Amino acid sequence: MTHPNQSILALYAGQDLGWFxxxxxxxxxxxxRECRGEVQAFASARDNLAALENLPAIxxxxxxAEMKANIRLGLAxxxxxxxxxxxxxxxxxxxxxNARAFAACASVMTLVAVGLxxxxxxxxxxxxxxxxxxxxxxxxxxxELNQGGETLSLLHVRTGDVTYSAGAQGSMRAGxxxxxxxxxxxxxxxxx
Amino acid sequence: xxxxxxxxxxxAALALSAQEAPLDNSVKINxxxxxxxxxxSTNLGESxxxxxxxxxxxxxxxxxxxxxxxxxxxxxVTLLVAAQEATPGGKASVSVPSLDxxxxxxxxxxxxxxxxxxxxxxxxALVQVNLDGxxxxxxxxxxxxxxxxxRTMTAWEMEAQRDRKYFKSILAARGVEGLKQAMLESLxxxxxxxxxxxxxxxxxxxxxxxxxxxxxxxxxxxFPGEPVEPVDGWAEIAxxxxxxxxxxxxxxxxxxxxxxxxxxxxxxxxxxxxxxxxVPASGPEFNLKAGSTSRVLQDTALRISKDGGTPLAISxxxxxxxxxxxxxxxxxxxxxxxxxxxxxxxxxxxxxxEQRLMDLYRKKGPKALADELxxx
Numbered sequence: 001m002t003h004p005n006q007s008i009l010a011l012y013a014g015q016d017l018g019w020f021x022x023x024x025x026x027x028x029x030x031x032x033r034e035c036r037g038e039v040q041a042f043a044s045a046r047d048n049l050a051a052l053e054n055l056p057a058i059x060x061x062x063x064x065a066e067m068k069a070n071i072r073l074g075l076a077x078x079x080x081x082x083x084x085x086x087x088x089x090x091x092x093x094x095x096x097x098n099a100r101a102f103a104a105c106a107s108v109m110t111l112v113a114v115g116l117x118x119x120x121x122x123x124x125x126x127x128x129x130x131x132x133x134x135x136x137x138x139x140x141x142x143x144e145l146n147q148g149g150e151t152l153s154l155l156h157v158r159t160g161d162v163t164y165s166a167g168a169q170g171s172m173r174a175g176x177x178x179x180x181x182x183x184x185x186x187x188x189x190x191x192x
Numbered sequence: 193x194x195x196x197x198x199x200x201x202x203x204a205a206l207a208l209s210a211q212e213a214p215l216d217n218s219v220k221i222n223x224x225x226x227x228x229x230x231x232x233s234t235n236l237g238e239s240x241x242x243x244x245x246x247x248x249x250x251x252x253x254x255x256x257x258x259x260x261x262x263x264x265x266x267x268x269v270t271l272l273v274a275a276q277e278a279t280p281g282g283k284a285s286v287s288v289p290s291l292d293x294x295x296x297x298x299x300x301x302x303x304x305x306x307x308x309x310x311x312x313x314x315x316x317a318l319v320q321v322n323l324d325g326x327x328x329x330x331x332x333x334x335x336x337x338x339x340x341x342x343r344t345m346t347a348w349e350m351e352a353q354r355d356r357k358y359f360k361s362i363l364a365a366r367g368v369e370g371l372k373q374a375m376l377e378s379l380x381x382x383x384x385x386x387x388x389x390x391x392x393x394x395x396x397x398x399x400x401x402x403x404x405x406x407x408x409x410x411x412x413x414x415f416p417g418e419p420v421e422p423v424d425g426w427a428e429i430a431x432x433x434x435x436x437x438x439x440x441x442x443x444x445x446x447x448x449x450x451x452x453x454x455x456x457x458x459x460x461x462x463x464x465x466x467x468x469x470x471v472p473a474s475g476p477e478f479n480l481k482a483g484s485t486s487r488v489l490q491d492t493a494l495r496i497s498k499d500g501g502t503p504l505a506i507s508x509x510x511x512x513x514x515x516x517x518x519x520x521x522x523x524x525x526x527x528x529x530x531x532x533x534x535x536x537x538x539x540x541x542x543x544x545x546e547q548r549l550m551d552l553y554r555k556k557g558p559k560a561l562a563d564e565l566x567x568x
Contacts, residue, residue, distance in 0.1 A: 044501075133393060133394060134282065134393070134394050135391060135392070135393050136391065136392040136393075137389075137390075137391040137392070138389060138390070142304070142306075145282045145284070147282055150307075150308060150309045150310070151306070151307070151308045152275055152282055152284060152305070152306075152307050152308075153305065153306040153307075154273075154284055154286065154303075154304065154305055155304040155305065155306060156304065157253075157304050161382070161547070161551075163541040163542065163547065164387075164390070165467070165469055165470065165541055166390040166392050166468065166469035166470075166494060167392070167469055167470050167471075167472060168392075168437055168456070168469055168470065168471040168472070168490040168492050168494065169471075169472050169490050169492070170392060170394045170490075170492055171392070172390075172392055175541070175544055175547060176547075177547055177548055177551040178302055180300075180302075181300050181302070182548070182551070182552070183288050183290070183291065183299075183300070183548075184288065184289055184290045184544040184545070184547055184548045185286060185287070185288055185301075185302065186286070186287040186288075186289065186544060187284070187285075187286055187287075188284065188285045188286075188287065188339070189282065189283070189284050190282065190283045190284070190285070190339065191282050191392075191394050192282075192283075192394075
């Protein structure tokens with residue numbers, strides 16, 4: 001039996017494969033326990049990265065303003081320096097930097113186009129759910145249902161101690177005392 | 193200069209792919225016209241929708257104020273939270289048990305939810321919140337009960353009464369100092385209770401057997417007076433994964449049983465016990481007439497780890513009847529004394545009411561706890 005290589009399995013775990021390769025990999029996984037284990041390991045590694053999502057959101061407006069200010073400063077500094085150069089040298093520099101700027105812009109546009117292509121709409125949830133199954137788990141901030149790439153999480157944000165319990169019928173429960181209201185709140189996720 | 197331009201381009205592209213949008217009609221709260229609860233206000237707090245590339249992330253932080261318009265005291269509420277379009281096989285609910293809301297009183301319910309789904313789905317409400325059930329002081333119930341919340345909330349209310357009775361008996365016998373001692377014991381027990389990370393899988397190839405897999409038999413704990421007894425049971429074990437539990441139960445009572453829940457404890461190679469979950473059985477396919485035997489079975493897989501991800505090698509399984517619901521809606525739960533005698537209090541999760549009382553003690557002290565117990 002020929003096994004898919006590691007990068008194919010990693011992309012499969014992240015649901016990043018194209019339709020044809022995904023189907024072919026699924027077919028192989030249905031018969032190969034070893035590769036299923038590899039996929040599970042990649043999926044677990046991805047889960048550990050989920051904590052990184054809790055990083056504070058980047059405020060793009062101030063960042064953009066700062067970058068524009070830096071560009072203006074750079075241009076102003078360039079104007080100051082320009083006066084000291086000889087005309088012939090300046091002309092060749094401008095020609096060279098225009099070419100570089102054009103090449104850079106073309107590269108960036110290609111990058112953005114490729115990025116948009118890769119972020120194309122994903123297949124519909126039912127189709128994915130049927131092939132991937134459903135997983136319920138507890139995370140640092142709540143409980144999560146993952147179904148073919150779509151996730152539904154119930155979070156506990158105003159609490160200290162949380163109790164979790166799993167139901168073999170396909171449920172996950174998190175119970176805690178809401179520190180604002182003093183009421184016990186029990187979040188449940190169910191999968192059929 | 194070209195590198196700065198490149199950064200600007202990338203920043204612009206990222207900014208375009210992570211835009212926040214107003215909530216508009218993303219959330220819909222539905223209460224039936226004849227509901228004993230009325231919606232007073234909905235506060236969406238810091239809720240927002242974020243577009244990330246081809247996906248939409250909905251962060252919902254909803255605070256509802258509900259009004260008890262019934263003549264009975266409300267003991268518990270369950271709201272069904274549905275995002276069916278994104279997770280067609282999944283449902284969520286938020287329950288608030290251990291309430292004591294008098295007629296004409298308001299009370300809050302909070303829902304914190306995150307939904308990640310493709311952006312191109314339909315334009316309707318992303319999340320619908322419906323009332324699944326309300327439990328009253330006299331155990332009467334209102335609601336469609338789609339999530340079996342009548343049984344769940346009745347069991348929580350019975351546990352609440354059981355645990356309040358226990359702490360009140362200590363208060364009566366040993367005063368506030370005795371109550372303080374009992375609370376410290378509860379807090380210590382919870383702090384020392386071994387905890388597991390359990391992942392539940394369904395819909396995958398959970399039935400596939402492979403080398404190293406084996407069937408492990410349950411050992412059962414039995415309580416005096418239990419209406420249903422576990423007879424035999426087993427599950428497939430492969431390393432830290434337990435699959436497809438099957439438990440035969442016998443109805444010892446003279447009444448028809450509608451549902452049974454078997455609590456499931458696993459032990460590691462050192463014999464340390466951990467609460468893994470429960471194996472419930474209910475619905476029309478589960479029919480347990482008086483004196484008959486039936487099977488509780490679930491096609492699912494529990495993957496169990498501890499200490500932040502270390503797989504737990506399962507070397508033993510113990511089960512006991514944690515809940516029985518009769519056909520008339522009445523529920524049986526084990527006595528606290530029986531749980532203590534079986535040394536289960538250090539393994540089981542505390543009841544929601546014990547959790548609430550511990551929190552009250554921690555924040556306000558033994559006197560406030562005694563006052564709270566005396567209200568009931």
